Amino acid sequence: QVQLIESGGGLVQAGDSLRLSCAASGRTFGNYAVGWFRQGPGKEREFVAVADWSGSTTYYSDSVKGRFSVSRSNAGRKAYLQMNSLEPEDTAIYYCAAARDYNSGRYFKTYEYDYWGQGTQVTVSS
Numbered sequence: 001q002v003q004l005i006e007s008g009g010g011l012v013q014a015g016d017s018l019r020l021s022c023a024a025s026g027r028t029f030g031n032y033a034v035g036w037f038r039q040g041p042g043k044e045r046e047f048v049a050v051a052d053w054s055g056s057t058t059y060y061s062d063s064v065k066g067r068f069s070v071s072r073s074n075a076g077r078k079a080y081l082q083m084n085s086l087e088p089e090d091t092a093i094y095y096c097a098a099a100r101d102y103n104s105g106r107y108f109k110t111y112e113y114d115y116w117g118q119g120t121q122v123t124v125s126s
Helices: none
Strands: 002-007 010-013 018-026 032-039 046-051 058-060 068-073 078-083 092-100 120-125
Touching: 002 092, 018 032, 018 092, 018 120, 032 068, 032 078, 046 068, 046 078, 058 068, 078 092
Parallel strands: 010 120
Antiparallel strands: 002 018, 018 078, 032 046, 032 092, 046 058, 068 078, 092 120
16 A cells, blocks of 8 residues: 655645645555646546656656656655746646556556545646
């Protein structure tokens, strides 16, 4: 089992930055890829970013590429999502998730993840 807890969400203005954290406990965190997903009002949960087990390989959705950055600290058992140049369209509940990493972090679908956090709300006002 891996338990995940997100933090760092809040209300910001367009153009601001925010950093989300995902704290992990349980099984060896370093064996898992960590993904970030979001779910906006009335929308399906969508992929945002993922870091492989080491953090050296990362992938991003087109909508956040160049603005968001994912990182992790295996020693600290944490993952991070740095979000810059936020837009109202980024308003959503953000979730971190963990997938046993057998594929260099190439996990882009919700069903590929075994463990999920409870989510943290990010609201961007215009």
